[in-house]
Structures are given as structure tokens and as C-alpha cells.
Amino acid sequence: MAMDTAGNLYAVVNLSVIRKMSPSGVWTTLAGQALAQGGWVDGEGAQARFQQITALAVDGLGNLYALESREGRIRKITAQGRVSTLAQGLDQIWGIAVDASGVVYAADMTANLVRKIASDGTMSILPGSSGTL
Numbered sequence: 001m002a003m004d005t006a007g008n009l010y011a012v013v014n015l016s017v018i019r020k021m022s023p024s025g026v027w028t029t030l031a032g033q034a035l036a037q038g039g040w041v042d043g044e045g046a047q048a049r050f051q052q053i054t055a056l057a058v059d060g061l062g063n064l065y066a067l068e069s070r071e072g073r074i075r076k077i078t079a080q081g082r083v084s085t086l087a088q089g090l091d092q093i094w095g096i097a098v099d100a101s102g103v104v105y106a107a108d109m110t111a112n113l114v115r116k117i118a119s120d121g122t123m124s125i126l127p128g129s130s131g132t133l
Contacts (some may be wrong), residue, residue, distance in 0.1 A: 060100030
């Protein structure tokens with residue numbers, strides 16, 4: 001689960017659907033589709049497909065980030081429900097965090113370091129993190 005600055009709460013259902021609860025308690029589906037074949041499809045709302053979402057994070061601009069740890073993918077979901085792949089091919093990522101500007105930090109448990117992923121998908125290693133996790 002994750003919460004944005006407007007008080008919207010985001011939750012994952014069946015590892016493949018992202019639901020949003022407004023501050024007034026109204027639930028809507030932001031992206032993905034219940035009972036659909038899992039997979040990896042970028043797209044708008046129900047057209048998007050996810051494969052085992054295990055973590056969520058929100059940036060200061062209202063974008064949501066979903067970690068598909070089994071597939072090593074980080075997906076970006078806009079406030080309008082547009083899903084795109086930010087990074088893929090990551091091994092053993094166990095958690096993500098995002099700063100206000102949309103820089104994603106991913107805990108890489110295989111390499112024992114923190115990966116820094118810019119909004120354009122460029123990856124680097126957070127200085128001082130190598131071998132410290």
C-alpha cells in the first residue's frame with residue numbers, strides 16, 4: 001500500500017490490479033484487470049497488465065511506482081492510469097522508495113546495494129551503498 005499527498009490510498013489486489021481509495025472512501029481501479037492473465041503490457045487503465053506486484057511507492061507529482069519483484073520490473077503509473085515500464089531486468093529487488101521528483105531507489109539484495117533509477121530509466125548505484133545492505 002501507498003498514500004499520496006492528496007490522501008489517496010493505493011492497494012494491490014490479486015497481485016495484478018492497482019486500486020485507489022479517495023479520501024472520501026470511494027474505490028476505483030487505476031490500472032490492471034482482475035482475473036486477467038498476468039503479464040507485462042504497458043497501456044492505459046484496464047489495458048495494462050502486471051505480473052505479481054509486491055510493492056508500491058508514490059512521488060510528489062502523484063505518480064505511482066509498482067515493483068514486480070519476480071520479473072525484476074519497476075512500472076510507473078500516472079494519476080490518469082497510464083502504465084509504462086521504467087526499469088526491467090533487475091534481480092532480487094525487495095523494496096522501492098521514490099523521492100518527490102520521481103527518482104526511484106531499489107534495494108538490490110543480490111548485489112547488496114541500492115540502485116538509483118532516474119525518471120528516464122537511467123540506473124546508477126547510490127554512493128556508499130555497495131555491500132551495506
